[in-house]
Amino acid sequence: MSTLEIKGLHVSVITEEGAKEILRGVDLTINSGETHAIMGPNGSGKSTLAYSIAGHPKYTITSGSVTLDGVDVLEMTVDERAKAGLFLAMQYPVEVPGVSVSNFLRTAVTAIRGEAPKVRTWVGEVKEAMTALSMDPAFSERNVNEGFSGGEKKRHEILQMELLKPKIAILDETDSGLDVDALRIVSEGVNRVKENQDLGIMLITHYTRILRYIKPDFVHVFAGGRIVEEGGPELATKLEENGYAEYATA
Amino acid sequence: MSLATTTNYMVPTGREEPWRFTPLNRLAGLHETSVELHDRISLEPSDIPAGVVITVEDAEAFPPLSTTDDHIVRRVRDGVSKVLLVSIEKNAEIALPIFLIRTMVDMTPEISRVQVNAGINSHATIVIENIGEGVLAEEIEFNLAPGANLRFVTLQEWSARAVHVARHHAIIGKDATFTSYVVSIGGSVVRISPTVEYTGPGSSAELFGLYFATDGQHLEHRVHVEHGVPGARSRVNYKGALNGNSAHTVWIGDVFIKAAAQGTDTYELNRNLLLSHGARADSVPNLEIETGDIVGAGHASTTGRFDDEQLFYLMSRGIPSEQARRLVIRGFFSDIVSKLKIEAIEERIMNRIDSELSVVKI
Ligand SMILES: Nc1ncnc2c1ncn2[C@@H]1O[C@H](COP(=O)(O)OP(=O)(O)OP(=O)(O)O)[C@@H](O)[C@H]1O
Ligand SMILES: [Mg+2]
Numbered sequence: 278m279s280t281l282e283i284k285g286l287h288v289s290v291i292t293e294e295g296a297k298e299i300l301r302g303v304d305l306t307i308n309s310g311e312t313h314a315i316m317g318p319n320g321s322g323k324s325t326l327a328y329s330i331a332g333h334p335k336y337t338i339t340s341g342s343v344t345l346d347g348v349d350v351l352e353m354t355v356d357e358r359a360k361a362g363l364f365l366a367m368q369y370p371v372e373v374p375g376v377s378v379s380n381f382l383r384t385a386v387t388a389i390r391g392e393a394p395k396v397r398t399w400v401g402e403v404k405e406a407m408t409a410l411s412m413d414p415a416f417s418e419r420n421v422n423e424g425f426s427g428g429e430k431k432r433h434e435i436l437q438m439e440l441l442k443p444k445i446a447i448l449d450e451t452d453s454g455l456d457v458d459a460l461r462i463v464s465e466g467v468n469r470v471k472e473n474q475d476l477g478i479m480l481i482t483h484y485t486r487i488l489r490y491i492k493p494d495f496v497h498v499f500a501g502g503r504i505v506e507e508g509g510p511e512l513a514t515k516l517e518e519n520g521y522a523e524y525a526t527a
Numbered sequence: 528m529s530l531a532t533t534t535n536y537m538v539p540t541g542r543e544e545p546w547r548f549t550p551l552n553r554l555a556g557l558h559e560t561s562v563e564l565h566d567r568i569s570l571e572p573s574d575i576p577a578g579v580v581i582t583v584e585d586a587e588a589f590p591p592l593s594t595t596d597d598h599i600v601r602r603v604r605d606g607v608s609k610v611l612l613v614s615i616e617k618n619a620e621i622a623l624p625i626f627l628i629r630t631m632v633d634m635t636p637e638i639s640r641v642q643v644n645a646g647i648n649s650h651a652t653i654v655i656e657n658i659g660e661g662v663l664a665e666e667i668e669f670n671l672a673p674g675a676n677l678r679f680v681t682l683q684e685w686s687a688r689a690v691h692v693a694r695h696h697a698i699i700g701k702d703a704t705f706t707s708y709v710v711s712i713g714g715s716v717v718r719i720s721p722t723v724e725y726t727g728p729g730s731s732a733e734l735f736g737l738y739f740a741t742d743g744q745h746l747e748h749r750v751h752v753e754h755g756v757p758g759a760r761s762r763v764n765y766k767g768a769l770n771g772n773s774a775h776t777v778w779i780g781d782v783f784i785k786a787a788a789q790g791t792d793t794y795e796l797n798r799n800l801l802l803s804h805g806a807r808a809d810s811v812p813n814l815e816i817e818t819g820d821i822v823g824a825g826h827a828s829t830t831g832r833f834d835d836e837q838l839f840y841l842m843s844r845g846i847p848s849e850q851a852r853r854l855v856i857r858g859f860f861s862d863i864v865s866k867l868k869i870e871a872i873e874e875r876i877m878n879r880i881d882s883e884l885s886v887v888k889i
Contacts, residue, residue, distance in 0.1 A: 331839075331843050332839075332842075332843070333839055334835065334839065354842070354848070355839060355842035355843055355848075356842040356843075356844075356845050356848065356851075358843075359842070359843055359844055360845050364843075365843055367840070367843075370840070371836045371837055371839070371840035372837075373837050373840065373841065373854070373855065373858055374858050374859065374861075375857065375858025375859055375860070375861035375862060376841075376854050376855070376857070376858040376861075380854075381841070381844075384841075384846055384850065384854065385841075385844035385845050385846055388844070388845035388846050388847065388850070389844070389845040420858070421840075437844060441845065
């Protein structure tokens with residue numbers, strides 16, 4: 278049982294005009310086995326929240342705290358956060374030219390597990406995970422995200438999640454850019470990890486269709502850099518019908 | 528050992544176009560007629576495979592096969608009494624690389640001339656490794672008979688004070704293919720001019736380069752491809768990384784397509800990766816075309832900083848920052864290194880790159 282606890286989180290980015298506050302006091306607790314959907318208008322700060330938890334250097338935490346099982350996450354380096362059990366499936370996965378997927382996966386898994394995976398079982402493990410996500414094993418030999426289509430990048434993110442077995446995963450618009458079949462396949466992948474690992478999930482999305490596959494326990498409305506309303510799955514349906522007008526912030 | 532005679536060619540001052548990037552004051556006098564150059568053949572072949580003959584010949588018996596206006600190369604030509612001759616028999620299929628190793632031990636300026644003759648339809652790979660500390664001016668000419676396929680790998684793994692000025696000239700016959708990999712990592716000043724001319728149609732040159740300059744190093748590569756006959760092809764791909772104060776690299780990519788060279792197909796590329804402030808990469812592609820009747824001609828040159836997003840991505844998967852950096856830099860060079868197909872050398876180059884990185888402050 279793990280708990281990610283975000284308290285009073287304020288985050289700024291440096292702009293040419295100086296520091297600009299994006300997150301204005303985020304409070305959110307995610308326990309193992311729980312799925313929290315985060316929905317909110319473009320630019321409201323959802324990715325900022327995701328990146329801040331993962332430790333992207335662009336974001337400055339001005340106040341508040343993030344802990345995983347009581348341990349200060351904000352003190353950790355980016356790789357330490359991953360080793361502690363956090364995973365971020367990125368909205369825009371990064372291309373890494375010249376680094377093959379197989380080399381990347383093996384290096385990441387070795388770092389997270391603390392030892393190199395056994396050669397004999399490893400190849401099969403990767404192949405199985407790829408097959409489950411309907412990814413051609415030929416992707417192993419390609420460079421990380423290079424030339425991948427939008428949907429292929431998202432599958433690759435979930436593939437990594439399956440292999441790295443995190444405690445808490447943040448999925449930032451993993452559903453965007455997926456066709457209907459891919460949406461189901463990727464969702465099944467997420468649900469597998471959720472079941473096997475008792476994964477806690479922060480699911481950032483604009484659409485309710487993914488919520489038909491990955492059932493949220495809680496839905497949070499994100500606007501103006503903080504959570505402005507919380508509810509159950511019914512809140513998502515209401516948002517889809519009414520939009521975010523009533524949450525407009527100055 | 529004989530003493531080289533002095534010549535009367537114009538001594539470069541640094542204002543001439545070909546010399547404007549080169550720190551002449553750090554050449555240990557290679558360009559100064561007052562400085563004696565010692566004629567010595569310091570390349571040691573390891574096992575010589577069947578189909579290859581390596582001999583030392585009188586220089587007069589094997590005069591240069593090409594012309595040059597490079598002042599230092601002319602000094603080499605005037606100064607050497609012997610030339611190292613590498614002859615690859617026609618139709619020879621030599622799978623294992625021919626290794627020639629040069630280990631220099633002191634800073635006495637040396638000159639060296641090598642001539643490689645690749646026979647008709649022969650296949651071979653030559654590797655020249657330069658290690659140690661020394662001052663060297665050299666010329667290597669490659670003469671490819673029709674249908675020959677010659678791969679040339681040269682590793683500049685000099686120690687810190689070495690000075691190395693070289694011309695590698697390939698004369699490529701009909702349907703022959705020349706591929707070179709110039710890897711420059713060590714040395715204080717390295718200035719290599721890989722140059723190419725063609726003598727028949729269907730000829731092809733692929734020139735690859737990899738360089739990594741750290742604190743104070745000057746690594747200069749001056750590619751010159753002369754398309755003077757119809758139906759020849761050239762590809763140039765040089766990649767460099769720079770790290771540390773006053774690390775300086777220069778890449779010149781001159782490609783000339785003469786009026787007679789219809790059907791030419793050429794593309795040249797130079798990419799530089801700046802890993803720290805205070806480093807400078809000069810990159811000057813130059814394409815001159817005298818005929819419109821070509822298959823293709825293009826060039827690209829980019830110089831950029833290390834991509835922090837790549838680092839973040841890898842680290843967010845648990846990979847520690849040092850290892851993530853190594854992965855990104857190895858990745859940057861991988862398209863060139865992986866083409867070498869000589870595993871031991873690939874691994875050595877990657878390890879050298881790693882060690883150059885260990886001083887990186889990104
Ligand atoms: N360097 C910057 N300068 C100015 N504004 C910035 C900078 N970086 C981010 N922002 C702003 O921060 C806000 C939050 O961005 P963020 O990516 O977190 O939004 P989001 O909720 O994920 O949006 P979307 O739904 O479109 O993905 C945006 O308005 C964005 O323009
Ligand atoms: Mg976003």
